[in-house]
Amino acid sequence: MKKGSQPTFEETAGTYIENAQLRRNIGHATKTIRDKRQLVVQELDDWEELREAGRQIKQKVMNNLDRYLLQLEKSVSKAGGVVHWAADAEDANRIITNLIKEKKGTDVVKVKSITTDEIRLNQALENEGIHALETDLAELIVQLAGDEPSHILVPAIHKNRAEIRELFKSKLNLKELSDEPADLAEAARLYLRKNFLKAKVGISGGNFAVAETGTVAVVESEGNGRMCTTLPDTLITVLGIEKIVPEWKDIEVFMQLLPRSSTAERMNPYNTFWTGTTEGDGPQKFHLVLLDNGRTNVLDDETGRQTLHCIRCSACLNVCPVYERTGGHAYHSVYPGPIGAILTPQLRGLDDRSAASLPYASSLCGACYEVCPVKINIPEVLLHLRNKVVLHQKKEGGFRQKTDPVHLAMKFLARAFSKRSRYERLQKMGRAGQWFYKKDGTISKLPGQLSKWTAIRDVKPVPEKTFREWWRDRK
Amino acid sequence: MVEGSEMSSSRDKILQRIDQALGNRTDSTDDVVERRYHQISELTAQEKVNLFQERVDEYKAATERVSEGELPGKLKKLCEEAGIKKLVLPPGIDENWLSELPKSMTFLHDEPQPLSKTQLNESDAVLTNCFLGVAQTGTIILNAGPGQGRRVLTLLPDIHICVIRQDQIVGILPEAIRKLDQTVSESGAPVTFISGPSATSDIELDRVEGVHGPRKLHVFIISES
Numbered sequence: 001m002k003k004g005s006q007p008t009f010e011e012t013a014g015t016y017i018e019n020a021q022l023r024r025n026i027g028h029a030t031k032t033i034r035d036k037r038q039l040v041v042q043e044l045d046d047w048e049e050l051r052e053a054g055r056q057i058k059q060k061v062m063n064n065l066d067r068y069l070l071q072l073e074k075s076v077s078k079a080g081g082v083v084h085w086a087a088d089a090e091d092a093n094r095i096i097t098n099l100i101k102e103k104k105g106t107d108v109v110k111v112k113s114i115t116t117d118e119i120r121l122n123q124a125l126e127n128e129g130i131h132a133l134e135t136d137l138a139e140l141i142v143q144l145a146g147d148e149p150s151h152i153l154v155p156a157i158h159k160n161r162a163e164i165r166e167l168f169k170s171k172l173n174l175k176e177l178s179d180e181p182a183d184l185a186e187a188a189r190l191y192l193r194k195n196f197l198k199a200k201v202g203i204s205g206g207n208f209a210v211a212e213t214g215t216v217a218v219v220e221s222e223g224n225g226r227m228c229t230t231l232p233d234t235l236i237t238v239l240g241i242e243k244i245v246p247e248w249k250d251i252e253v254f255m256q257l258l259p260r261s262s263t264a265e266r267m268n269p270y271n272t273f274w275t276g277t278t279e280g281d282g283p284q285k286f287h288l289v290l291l292d293n294g295r296t297n298v299l300d301d302e303t304g305r306q307t308l309h310c311i312r313c314s315a316c317l318n319v320c321p322v323y324e325r326t327g328g329h330a331y332h333s334v335y336p337g338p339i340g341a342i343l344t345p346q347l348r349g350l351d352d353r354s355a356a357s358l359p360y361a362s363s364l365c366g367a368c369y370e371v372c373p374v375k376i377n378i379p380e381v382l383l384h385l386r387n388k389v390v391l392h393q394k395k396e397g398g399f400r401q402k403t404d405p406v407h408l409a410m411k412f413l414a415r416a417f418s419k420r421s422r423y424e425r426l427q428k429m430g431r432a433g434q435w436f437y438k439k440d441g442t443i444s445k446l447p448g449q450l451s452k453w454t455a456i457r458d459v460k461p462v463p464e465k466t467f468r469e470w471w472r473d474r475k
Numbered sequence: 476m477v478e479g480s481e482m483s484s485s486r487d488k489i490l491q492r493i494d495q496a497l498g499n500r501t502d503s504t505d506d507v508v509e510r511r512y513h514q515i516s517e518l519t520a521q522e523k524v525n526l527f528q529e530r531v532d533e534y535k536a537a538t539e540r541v542s543e544g545e546l547p548g549k550l551k552k553l554c555e556e557a558g559i560k561k562l563v564l565p566p567g568i569d570e571n572w573l574s575e576l577p578k579s580m581t582f583l584h585d586e587p588q589p590l591s592k593t594q595l596n597e598s599d600a601v602l603t604n605c606f607l608g609v610a611q612t613g614t615i616i617l618n619a620g621p622g623q624g625r626r627v628l629t630l631l632p633d634i635h636i637c638v639i640r641q642d643q644i645v646g647i648l649p650e651a652i653r654k655l656d657q658t659v660s661e662s663g664a665p666v667t668f669i670s671g672p673s674a675t676s677d678i679e680l681d682r683v684e685g686v687h688g689p690r691k692l693h694v695f696i697i698s699e700s
Contacts, residue, residue, distance in 0.1 A: 029680050049511040056508045063502035066493040079663050085486035137686060138677035154677055161678055181678040185686050192687065197592050213659050215666075223630065223673035223688025230626045231592065241489065246504065248659050252652035253512070255668075263676070266530065267612035270688060271668035272626075278665055280589065281625040292485075296492035 006332040008357035013330045022158050026150075026327045029157045030318040036264035037315060037371070043266075044256070053253045055375040058309035061244050062299060068211040068244045069290060075214030079276020081286040088293050089119035096121060096203070096236055097128050099287055103234055105130070105201045109192075111218060111228045112136035113205025114152060114312060115238050117334040118347075119293060121203070132203060133195055135224035137188050144171040150328035151336070152314035153262055158327060192224065202228035202283065206239040207311070208254060209288070212247045215275045216288065219258060221268050229272050235283035241290050242308040254311060257373035261313035294347035303384045307342050309374040316368035316378060322361055331358060338368035342381040350392040359385035405449045424468070431462040516611070516646020523610040524698050527644045530613025534671020535684050536692035543697055546638070547575040550602075553693060554580065557634060563590065563601040565628050567621025572602070572638065585624050595627060600634035601689075606658075608644040609651050612670060615639065615694065616651055619664040626665055635669075635689040641698040 016022060041047055061068055073083045086092035100108060108125070110116070110132045122132045122143075134143040138156035142149050145167055149155030156164070165179040172191050177183060204225065208217040216237055218225045229235055245254065251273075259268045277286050298307050317323045317337030328336035332354050333344040341358040348355040359382045368378040393401050401407060416426050437443045443459040445451065453459070465473075518526065528538045541549050550572060554562070561581045564573075573582070583590055583598055604622035605615045615637055617623045629635050645651050658664050673688035684690065 025679070032680055046512040053508055053510050053512055060502065060504070060506055060508060063497065063500055064504050065497070066490050067504055069490070069493075085489055087485040087488045091485050135687070136677070137675050141677070154680065156677055157680070164678055181681040182683045184678055185675055185683040189686055193596070196687070197596060210659075213663075215659050221673070222675045222677075222686035224686070226626065226630050226667070227687050230630055248656060249652060250508075252649040253510075255652075256512075256648055265670070267609075267614050267668065267670040269534070269670050269672065269674050273659070273666040273668075275659060275663040275665070278619070278663065281619060281665060282627070290489070292489045292492070296489065296496055299493060300496035 006352075006354040008354050009326075009330055009332070009361040010357055012332070013326045013361070016326045016330045019327075021160070022327050023325060025157055025160065027324055029151065029154060030324050033153070033264050034318045037261060037318070040260045040264055040266055044260070050253055050256055051373055051375050054257050054311075054373055055309065057245060057250050057253060058374050059306075061246065062242070062305055062308055065241065065244070065299065068246060069241060071211040072209055072214060072244055073290075075210075075212065076216075076276060076286075076288050077214075079214045081214065081276040081288050084287060084289045086289055086291045086293070089291075092119050092238060092289055092291050092293070093121055093124035095289055096238070097125060097130065099234070099236055100125070100130055100201050101128070103201055105234075107195065107199055108132045108201045108203055109135050109195055109199040109224075109228050109232065110139075110202070111204040111220065111225045112139045112155070113203070113238060114149075114334050115205045115240050115291060116203065117149065119238070119291065121238070133192075133199075135192050135196070135228060136220075137185060137222060137224075140188055140192070141167065144168075148329060149334065152312055152317060152328075158329070192227075196224075196227045196231050199228075199232045201234045201236065202232035204228055204235065204237045206237050206243055206288075207258070208251065209239055209244050210246075210248050210251065211244050213275055215248065215273050217251065218272045219255075219262075219268055220270050220272075221263065223270055226270050226272055229274065230282045232283055234285040234287070236287045236289065238289045238291055241292055241295050242310075258311055258313055261311075261315040261371065261373040294349075297349065298343070298346040301346065301384075304342070304346050304381055306376050307339070307346060307381060309376050310339050310343065311374060312339075313373055315371040315373065319367040319371050321363060321365060321367075326361075331361065333358070338362060338378045338382075339376070342376075342378055342385060345385055345389070350389055351396075356389050356392070359383075359389060409449075427462050427466060431464075434461050437461075512649070513647055514649045516650060518610065518646045520641065523644045523646050524641045524696060526646075527608050527610040527613060528696060530610065531615075531671070531692075531694055532613075534613055534674075534692075536671045536694055538694045538696060540696050540698055542699065546572055546695060546697065549695065550636070551575040551577070553636065554600075557600070557691070557693075559599040559634065561598040561600075563595060563598045563628055563632055565601070565603055565622060565624025567624075568602060568604070569622065569638075585628060589625070590628075592627070592631065595631040598632045600636055601628050601632040602636045602638070603629060604638045605643065607651050607654060608639045609646075609648055610644055611647045614648075614651075615669045616655070617667045617669065618655065618658045619666075626667060629667070629669075630688055633689055634691045634693065635672075636693045636695070637669075638695045638697065641696065 084095045125132050134140045141156040150158045161179040206216045207219045323337040331340050335343045345355040350356045366379050438461050446454045563583045566586045606618040607616040672684045672692040673686050675686045676682050
């Protein structure tokens with residue numbers, strides 16, 4: 001992807017907010033999952049202890065990431081798997097393409113995986129004449145529509161049943177089809193079952209990989225994950241290097257944290273754990289592709305590093321007042337919502353103006369931090385990144401940046417606040433100048449650049465007597 | 476091979492970047508994680524089985540509490556009611572459970588010759604036991620042991636009938652993970668967690684049971700009381 005080829009959050013958020021259908025769908029989804037999550041989390045009286053253990057495990061992983069990766073490489077190889085290392089998306093796509101070509105495969109079935117969306121794997125394969133069929137119901141809908149996912153957990157939440165019915169009728173060549181979700185799911189079942197049975201290669205992501213044993217986990221609901229990791233002869237799993245956990249025992253922590261935070265269930269219907277290959281059971285060839293693609297940049301920043309703790313549950317999306325109104329597309333990244341607002345800029349770098357706009361897509365209310373199952377302090381990282389964005393712009397921005405009104409205003413305010421006498425003098429000036437804009441005790445309209453501020457809120461005028469003045473004069 | 480050398484250079488690159496990012500580290504892999512969460516359940520055996528049944532039911536799976544002696548009769552009744560004609564049987568399944576099933580039924584054994592995907596796809600149901608059950612989450616755990624078989628056996632048939640004994644039910648997940656230690660680190664056999672039938676909420680968040688895996692899950696719990 002070209003740097004800055006996509007719009008910023010601010011540039012398109014308005015359009016998404018105006019889409020009433022989208023807002024209704026997203027609002028309904030986030031509220032439903034949010035309320036359900038609350039119930040299943042309340043059931044566990046050791047939730048905070050689990051979160052803390054989850055945080056500590058992930059911290060330990062990040063602080064020793066190279067050692068655990070080498071341990072994982074060893075244990076997977078010992079169990080019959082082959083480990084590949086991919087420094088970036090191009091690397092990963094080339095490795096995977098070659099593996100599929102070796103198998104002379106052209107039809108590939110895929111489990112939902114955001115990591116493969118991140119590296120645009122499907123497109124890379126398509127360019128080589130390989131069709132990767134998405135088998136998660138929502139991902140299939142998105143793929144058939146030529147659309148982009150809008151939520152980590154429920155990627156097609158922006159589409160309603162009538163739209164899906166029309167899509168399936170035309171793309172799956174069905175004459176009769178109702179818009180009942182059960183009938184739509186049945187249509188997908190029949191279509192995909194044929195493809196599962198004939199597929200030679202399966203591609204998956206991975207939720208966890210255990211360094212100690214080489215065990216990889218896929219957590220899912222529909223059974224397409226089991227199909228893809230069981231039926232083909234060859235399985236290729238793409239795993240972000242941060243998905244490691246040290247020991248098998250750690251699974252007991254994350255398999256309590258993830259389902260309750262994600263689908264808001266005590267446990268999601270299916271979890272598959274496999275260790276290399278097993279004779280006579282499932283794929284006889286297993287390839288594990290370890291992907292960096294910017295993750296080591298995140299690791300390089302001590303405050304930002306905790307972003308790598310993320311287990312992709314999407315709880316932060318569902319509580320975010322910003323995400324709830326704009327939906328996922330406004331983020332122009334496969335990682336939307338609060339976690340996307342901190343992960344995307346770190347993965348892509350601040351030269352990407354679209355990514356660099358994301359740390360501002362937040363009211364800093366902190367709800368995301370409260371629900372995060374591994375205690376990522378998202379507001380802290382947001383502020384940290386805003387600071388980095390400003391410093392970066394200062395350094396790279398040149399003359400245009402130096403004359404930017406916001407930059408000038410901030411500089412002016414910093415000076416004003418840095419000294420008491422200056423601050424008080426400014427207050428007096430404000431009081432003298434505001435009479436023209438003051439109506440009924442409030443300011444609803446300011447001129448020039450300042451009008452943007454008052455377009456959506458009123459400003460309280462400087463009072464006749466400030467507190468400091470009153471304090472001084474009180475005798 | 477060019478590819479091999481490229482791959483190893485990516486490997487070096489990644490490891491080097493990590494080493495650089497971490498700088499002078501004080502942490503080590505020996506650091507202990509504080510595990511203050513529950514590791515052992517305080518439920519009695521009776522409470523465990525009750526909770527297990529309640530939680531499995533909530534996933535819209537069917538459960539039935541039976542005694543060892545009642546199971547063959549109940550199984551026969553289920554096969555009649557659900558119209559099960561072709562039943563898949565993994566190696567090591569308890570033959571006594573089948574004693575009342577009519578001779579007219581087709582039994583598909585996975586040994587000596589493994590069943591083909593097509594055979595499995597055209598079957599009506601599969602009968603298995605399991606390795607463990609978890610009461611708190613209503614989860615059934617398979618580890619490809621005797622009476623469970625290959626993973627695909629419980630994946631393609633439309634109905635999964637699973638038999639669990641009361642003493643196989645643990646209270647909470649950490650207890651189950653510990654019991655799976657040996658499976659994962661020694662035999663390396665695949666492990667599957669099953670919590671209710673296959674499901675999706677992808678269309679307008681309406682829950683639909685049965686997408687790709689078995690559409691029905693029927694659990695017989697053998698308990699003595």
